[in-house]
Amino acid sequence: MTQAILRRICVLILAVVATVLVPSSNWASTQEHHIVEIVAERFTFTPSEIRVSVGTTLELRVRSDDTMHGFRIVGGNVNLTVPKRRQGEAVVLFEAHEVGRFRFECSRLCGAGHNFMQGEIIVVEP
Amino acid sequence: MMLLGFMAMPGPSSAQTLGSETRQSGSDPGDPASGSLTGPVSGYMDFHYNNREDEDARLDFHRFVLLFSHSFSDRIRFVSELELEHAVVSNETAGELELEQAYVDFLITRSFNVRAGMLLAPVGIINERHEPPVFHGVERPFVDTVIVPTTWFDSGVGVHGEFRHGFRYRAYLMSPLDSTGFSADQGIREGRQKGVQSNARSMAGTGRLEYVGHPGLVLGTSFWSGDTGFQDLRFDTSVTMVEFDGRYRYGEFETRGEYAHGYLDGMGELNASRQRTVGVSPNVARQVRGFYLESSYFVSPLPAPRELALFVRYENFDTQYRMPTGFQPLKEFDRDALVFGLTYFPDPDIAVKLDYTVLRSQSDVVKAPDSLNIGLGWWF
Numbered sequence: 001m002t003q004a005i006l007r008r009i010c011v012l013i014l015a016v017v018a019t020v021l022v023p024s025s026n027w028a029s030t031q032e033h034h035i036v037e038i039v040a041e042r043f044t045f046t047p048s049e050i051r052v053s054v055g056t057t058l059e060l061r062v063r064s065d066d067t068m069h070g071f072r073i074v075g076g077n078v079n080l081t082v083p084k085r086r087q088g089e090a091v092v093l094f095e096a097h098e099v100g101r102f103r104f105e106c107s108r109l110c111g112a113g114h115n116f117m118q119g120e121i122i123v124v125e126p
Numbered sequence: 127m128m129l130l131g132f133m134a135m136p137g138p139s140s141a142q143t144l145g146s147e148t149r150q151s152g153s154d155p156g157d158p159a160s161g162s163l164t165g166p167v168s169g170y171m172d173f174h175y176n177n178r179e180d181e182d183a184r185l186d187f188h189r190f191v192l193l194f195s196h197s198f199s200d201r202i203r204f205v206s207e208l209e210l211e212h213a214v215v216s217n218e219t220a221g222e223l224e225l226e227q228a229y230v231d232f233l234i235t236r237s238f239n240v241r242a243g244m245l246l247a248p249v250g251i252i253n254e255r256h257e258p259p260v261f262h263g264v265e266r267p268f269v270d271t272v273i274v275p276t277t278w279f280d281s282g283v284g285v286h287g288e289f290r291h292g293f294r295y296r297a298y299l300m301s302p303l304d305s306t307g308f309s310a311d312q313g314i315r316e317g318r319q320k321g322v323q324s325n326a327r328s329m330a331g332t333g334r335l336e337y338v339g340h341p342g343l344v345l346g347t348s349f350w351s352g353d354t355g356f357q358d359l360r361f362d363t364s365v366t367m368v369e370f371d372g373r374y375r376y377g378e379f380e381t382r383g384e385y386a387h388g389y390l391d392g393m394g395e396l397n398a399s400r401q402r403t404v405g406v407s408p409n410v411a412r413q414v415r416g417f418y419l420e421s422s423y424f425v426s427p428l429p430a431p432r433e434l435a436l437f438v439r440y441e442n443f444d445t446q447y448r449m450p451t452g453f454q455p456l457k458e459f460d461r462d463a464l465v466f467g468l469t470y471f472p473d474p475d476i477a478v479k480l481d482y483t484v485l486r487s488q489s490d491v492v493k494a495p496d497s498l499n500i501g502l503g504w505w506f
Contacts, residue, residue, distance in 0.1 A: 084474040086429040
């Protein structure tokens with residue numbers, strides 16, 4: 001009885017160690033990894049300003065609280081659809097190599113105030 | 127879960143995008159039927175059934191709106207909104223064809239951008255955010271109709287932007303209101319010039335400060351101030367409106383409120399002048415005021431087509447809140463309303479609405495009618 005319990009505890013510990021050591025996805029990085037959840041709705045991104053240090057890998061998870069929006073990093077190569085409310089999310093991995101400001105915006109006409117939907121990733125010195 | 131992942135090539139910026147994907151449940155985001163295709167044309171429509179007490183029921187295609195946009199570059203954008211109200215425009219019908227927005231945005235920095243053309247006055251919750259799926263109730267709130275005269279638009283120029291910590295602003299110079307259109311029951315509503323060769327002898331100033339820095343919370347305050355008496359230069363008239371509003375969403379619960387107060391100067395002279403020239407005083411007030419509180423709850427918080435929300439809204443509005451010296455308020459214009467019902471979303475962009483509106487005035491003589499309303503509104 002006691003041995004069975006010990007075996008189960010060992011298996012559990014091994015499972016936890018394996019989970020920690022084995023990369024969960026091919027996006028895993030040895031750099032600092034920040035996850036930021038962004039809510040998009042007419043006509044805001046919240047948060048609209050994201051500050052990270054150089055060397056950070058930023059994972060942006062964007063979901064909508066109303067209609068379909070777009071998520072585009074101006075001057076970059078990202079232009080994603082943000083699914084409608086309760087229908088999923090858009091995920092962007094962004095690596096901050098150098099200090100700078102990187103504007104993002106809604107790229108899908110979403111109503112009268114569409115052009116107000118902007119935000120900024122600000123990369124600063126650590 | 128459908129996964130469409132791709133490794134992106136580095137962009138021109140020094141920071142890199144390593145990858146991006148859309149994780150969508152229920153449909154393939156690459157499928158045109160899922161609506162993922164983007165285009166320069168969008169729009170919304172509003173189809174209503176209104177059954178007012180003591181009147182025949184009416185079916186009304188209230189709004190058919192098309193939005194067109196174009197990007198000249200990343201920093202110069204055009205957006206327009208063309209609206210057909212009540213289906214047919216003719217001398218015999220109430221239909222109107224309106225160019226509610228048509229402006230060019232010059233996007234300079236996040237905190238400072240310039241906009242010019244036909245603009246929406248940045249006043250209140252509904253005026254800039256009026257697509258049918260984003261508000262409950264078949265008709266827009268009374269306060270956002272007779273106190274804040276949505277859709278409030280005119281030609282103008284201004285600046286807008288966002289500061290740190292979620293604060294953002296709009297500040298415009300716009301064509302003023304025309305006081306000859308003011309009335310006892312509709313307040314300043316018919317004073318809108320709507321960009322029809324608008325008299326711009328004296329431009330009005332309008333602006334809004336908004337806080338959007340906390341998820342689910344929007345707090346805003348707006349103002350409008352301008353002369354309105356260019357049709358009759360024998361006396362000065364002007365309108366100053368201040369407004370406060372807030373929206374907060376927590377889980378499936380949302381609440382919103384708005385307070386708007388208009389100060390109309392020179393209305394005593396205006397009333398007396400119209401009495402002399404036309405024979406009837408419009409009995410315009412020197413102050414109009416209204417507020418509402420609304421709460422809603424998604425009782426079925428499941429992905430469409432299983433989304434259903436219930437709501438209740440209380441409104442109080444008075445277009446004769448304070449009268450000029452020598453003029454008496456009519457109690458029929460001191461009104462309040464209880465609006466309650468449901469909104470069903472077969473899709474997040476389609477709203478099937480049902481409400482019952484209990485409208486009351488302080489008058490013992492003139493009865494305010496209750497109404498049963500059903501609406502179908504959609505955005506694409």
